[in-house]
Amino acid sequence: GTLAHSDISLSESDMDYIIVRNKVYNVTQYVNGLKNHATDTIIDNSEDSPNAYLTETLHQLITVGLEEDDKDATELFERFFGEDRRDEFQEQCLDELFFAGVVNVQDDDVCRAFNGIMIFMLIFVAAVLILQCLCSLLYIA
DSSP: OOOEEOHHHHHHSOOOEEEETTEEEEOHHHHHHHEETTTTEEOSSGGGOTTOOSOHHHHHHHHHHHHSSSOBOHHHHHHHHTTSHHHHHHHHHHHHHHEEEEEOOSOOHHHHHHHHHHHHHHHHHHHHHHHHHHHHHHHHO
């Protein structure tokens, strides 16, 4: 199966990642090769680093995507590549090099609320059944 990451697990991990179309890409190794260790900053221009082996647009996608608050680079990806065949090729390239899983979109507040209600109802029904059993035992005695 495919590993599904929640927002909480991603924010707590020390992995450098970007999200494109609900896919999580672990770019930690690529970014570590791009860091200027004296200033601890990422080199923006791919021509300034021998470790920048991606095309300039993919390099910009990663460096700019890491600066986003939610690290979701989907809009940036679609602005760079549009809806043509290059889009499909670039996504395959990211999948081959950096794919780490998908974003778990099932975990939201509405699901948690319904889960809480269902657990409460389960406990309520179990309590009623236990109470009925106890009342039956008292009636027999």
